[in-house]
Amino acid sequence: MAESTFNILKGPSGCGKSTLLHQIVGMKAAKGAKRILGGESFDRNMLPEWRSKVTIMMQNAPLLTGTVRENLAFPFRLKNSGGRTFHWNKARWLMHETGLDHVKPEQDAKMLSGGERHRLALVRALLWSPTVILADEPLGGLDEAIAQRCLDLLQEYSSRPGKAVLCVLHNFDHLEATGRTFNLP
Numbered sequence: 001m002a003e004s005t006f007n008i009l010k011g012p013s014g015c016g017k018s019t020l021l022h023q024i025v026g027m028k029a030a031k032g033a034k035r036i037l038g039g040e041s042f043d044r045n046m047l048p049e050w051r052s053k054v055t056i057m058m059q060n061a062p063l064l065t066g067t068v069r070e071n072l073a074f075p076f077r078l079k080n081s082g083g084r085t086f087h088w089n090k091a092r093w094l095m096h097e098t099g100l101d102h103v104k105p106e107q108d109a110k111m112l113s114g115g116e117r118h119r120l121a122l123v124r125a126l127l128w129s130p131t132v133i134l135a136d137e138p139l140g141g142l143d144e145a146i147a148q149r150c151l152d153l154l155q156e157y158s159s160r161p162g163k164a165v166l167c168v169l170h171n172f173d174h175l176e177a178t179g180r181t182f183n184l185p
Contacts, residue, residue, distance in 0.1 A: 006158035007166045011184030017168045018059055020184070021134045024166075025056040037131060038162075052080045055130040059137045059168075061117035068112070069105040071120060075128050084128065094123040097153060099146045115141035122150055126157055133157065135167040 009017050023030035026047040035042040035050055042050040063071050069088070076086040088105075095103060098119040103112070112120060118140050125133050135154060139147040151167075158165040158179075 004159055004161055005164045006155045006179045007164070008181045009166055009168045009184065010170075010181060013170075015184045017184055018136050021056055021136050021166070021168065025054055025134060026050060027056070048080045052078075052082055053130050054132040054134065055125050055128055056134040057118075057121045057125050057136060057138050059140065061114070061121040061140075063109040063112070063117055063120070066109060067106050068103055068109050068120065071109045072124050072127060075124065086127065091123060091127055094126055094153075095119075098123055098150055113141065115143075115146070118142065119146070119150060122153065126153065129163075131162060131164065133163075133165045135165060137168055137170065139169065 009020070011017055019028060022028040023033060024035075026035070026044075035046075035054075037050075037053055064074055069091075072091050073086040075081065076084055095101060100116060100119050100123070103116065103120075109117075109120070118138055119142070122135075122138055125135070133154065138154065139150055142150060154165050154167060157163055
């Protein structure tokens with residue numbers, strides 16, 4: 001099982017932080033990369049299985065066409081869901097924790113603001129409960145109090161046995177509470 005860790009990836013703009021996350025998850029080529037998790041090796045043909053264990057929250061927090069509920073439930077309908085089940089009560093609790101109480105489940109997700117989209121992506125990742133969450137600027141567009149609560153949720157998640165988070169942050173005020181920091185030049 002993976003070590004429970006919270007990690008920060010930092011470096012100047014344009015140094016490749018987002019590219020590295022995309023390579024880890026298999027969205028961009030990474031020549032010679034070996035994907036190993038919990039002693040299990042994942043070759044290029046096993047990317048769907050890899051991505052069910054290693055999930056990325058992208059910087060622009062893309063959403064699917066449809067409602068908020070459909071966006072949260074989407075990954076649970078995938079073939080590689082591994083028997084995971086969508087729980088609306090847990091989703092509602094996480095929405096409360098991230099300050100999304102005001103968002104209705106049947107609201108068109110495309111109507112959400114940038115900060116609301118980032119929080120919805122966080123809720124979806126936490127519901128999915130992968131082994132590793134790769135979070136690319138997950139606090140974008142959030143005020144300080146909500147950003148801190150979202151960061152706390154990621155840190156709490158990474159403290160669970162076998163869970164890890166690798167988070168790209170540009171606001172270095174948040175860095176002091178982390179386990180490890182990796183610098184890209």
